[in-house]
Amino acid sequence: METAEKELTLEEAFLRLEEVTRALEDENISLEESFTVYQKGMELLKYCNESIDKVEKKVLVLNGEGKLDEF
Template sequence: MAEKKTKKEAEQELSLEEAFTKLDQLLEKLEDREIPLEESFSIYKEGMDLLRISRGKIDTVEKKMMQIDEDGELSEF
């Protein structure tokens, strides 16, 4: 039987492009003046979670682009 992924696990598997697209969609929702305050807080929290995940992915890529050479010097990949 296949396990159902949690929302957090699904967000962790998003590519950066997918996360940015989702952030754009959330921004559009927040720009709607008719959105209830409680819903806007929920959307804001979801956006902050996506930003945190995206930041982590970017940091991982940056670290992979740097490597230490034989002399112990840090150089770009």
């Protein structure tokens, strides 16, 4: 994934995923272009999943006994 993509907020990445979906739904898209757009979408999806995983890990907190609890 491009370095610039790593600087996206999760919301921006979701908006770009919507753009990818719209592009793939366009019946005038060429096969070659659809593969390129699809690949970009998969990279964005991976980025979103990684971002969500990071947030989920931050939501875990230590309790008084030193065990992790979900927040």
